[in-house]
Amino acid sequence: MRIRARRVLTPEGERPGVVVVRDGLIAEIAPYHGGPADVEVAGDEVLLPGLVDSHVHVNEPGRTHWEGFATATAAAAAGGVTTIVDMPLNSIPPTVDVPALQAKQAAARGQLAVDVAFWGGAVPGNRAALRALHEAGVAGFKCFLLPSGVEEFPPLDAVQLEEAMTEIAVFGGVLIVHAEDPATIAPAPHGRAYADFALSRPQAAEVRAVATLVEAARRTGCRTHIVHVAGAAVLPLLAAAKADGLPVTAETCPHYLTLCAEDVPDGATEFKCCPPIRDETNRDALWEGLRDGTLDCVVSDHSPCPVEEKRLDSGDFGAAWGGIASVQLSLPVTWTAAADRGFGLSELARWMSTAPAALAGFTDRGALAPGLRADLCAFAPDEWFVVDQLRLRHRNPVTPYQGRKLRGVVRRTWLAGEPVEDGVRAGRLVSLRG
Structure with missing residues (x-):
């Protein structure tokens, strides 16, 4: 397979070329006029590396009516995402031992x-299962410091957190953490006022949790990754940890980079997520955290639920499920805002492909370079479209981006050099070891 494009985004930057694929890998990126091609990419398209979304809740088995592998991966492919890493909770059983992973x-x-x-x-009580899960090929381990929202995935207390981090450090794994301090969180108030919900989960909860994790990483040496940073107040803590050489990284999400609390109407529970979307000043500071490298990744935190669980009829933020389903829209949502702020596609590919691939431990993807997997997408960065939630591929059609005008259209996606077609199930289960 030979794919020719006037704009191929390589680690060294954009250039014209022909991506030559052999046995599912990029054999070379040949000169643009270096012989015939099987596929000609349109002049307004850029060949990007397939995105790696390291934060996706698929929910199957057990809650497949919330989301399933068929719908989640179809949505991913439509959004230029060629690899997802599934979270261990919301499915039943949760992925807390090897039999659950096998299920x-x-x-x-x-x-x-x-x-x-x-x-x-x-989770509490599964320390002895962590090494076996690591050897079975999981990317790492997710934990919560406060209730997760589902009873079968309870949080770690301070002693259990230290024990888990000590164990994970022994075999060189990574712990990824929902970082909000439980003592700082108030019960979600019932009612339609978004401001009341946001106040119940203040930035101080993120700050205290991240401070705890940084010190635990200092003591244990455990690689520690903070998921879905919403509050910019944690950025100085993260920057200081990195300056001290601690193995601490962090991500944020498209909704924190593009939405702001001032624009969330009361009763609009499609915007509910945890931690909450914060104000415009905070949003601007998160972009600066990406600019200076304090934040490493942009991932979706695709967390869907049945439409009725969002309580759109009552608009009750206290009762609604907290999560935003966005795996299909992450690339255009992020690019629309990034382009306005002067960022380029190289930064986008680093945040949404290279860095999450490195976090999860992939060495064979995350960039367009010889020897890596030929996972790529044709992206038209200057084409605009309006979001219609009924055209999204995830199972339940709810999104806070409904009706929003976005820049950037994914026109084609290739997996190991083969085009991803509707109904074709060519994706693989990937083990990070063996």
Whole structure:
């Protein structure tokens, strides 16, 4: 397979070329006029590396009516995402031991439009299962410091957190953490006022949790990753940890980079997520955190639910499920705002492909370079479209981006050099070891 494009985004920057694919890998990026090509990419398209979304809640088995592998991976492919890493909670059983991992793998087989790897979970009582899960190929381990929202995935207390981090450090794993301090969180107030909900989960909860994690990483040496940073007040803590050489990284999400609390109407529970979307000044500071490298990744935190669980009829933020389903829209949502702020496609590819691939431990993807997997997408960065939630591929059509005008259209996606077609299930289950 030979794919010719006037704009190929390589680690060294954009250039014209022909991506030559052999056995699912990029054999070379040949000169633009270096012989015939099987596919000619349109002049307004850029060949990007397929995105790696390391934060996706698929929910199958157990809550497949919320989201399943067939729908989640179809949505991913439509959004230029060629690899997802599935979170260990919201499915039943949660991925907290090897039999649960095997149950999830069995549920996924034959359904995948893109590649799928898995996070394991760190919960009270499963310290002895962590190494076995690591050896079975999970990317790392997710934990919560406060209730997760589902009873079967409880949080770690301070002692259990230290024990898990000590164990994970022994075998060189990574712990990814929902970082909000439980003592600083108030019960979600019932009612339609978004401001009341946001105040119940203040930035101080993120600050205290991140401070705890940084010191635990200092003591244990455990690689520690903070998921879905919403509050910019944590950025100085993260920057200081990095300056001290601690193995601490962090991500944020498209909704924190593009939405702001001032624009969330009361009763609009499609905007509810945890931690909450914060104000415009905070949003601007998150972009600066990406600019200076304090934040490493941009990932979706695709967290869907049935339409009725969003309580759109009552608009009750206290009762609604907290999560935003956005795996299909992450690239255009982020690019629309990034382009306005002067960022280029190289930064976008680093945040949304290279860095999350490195976080999850992939060495064979995350960039367009010889020897890596030929996972790529044709992206028209200057084409605009209006979001219609009924055209999205995830299972339940709810999105805070409904009706929003976005810049950037994914026109084609390739997995291991083969075009991803509707109904074709060529994705693989990926083990990070063996």
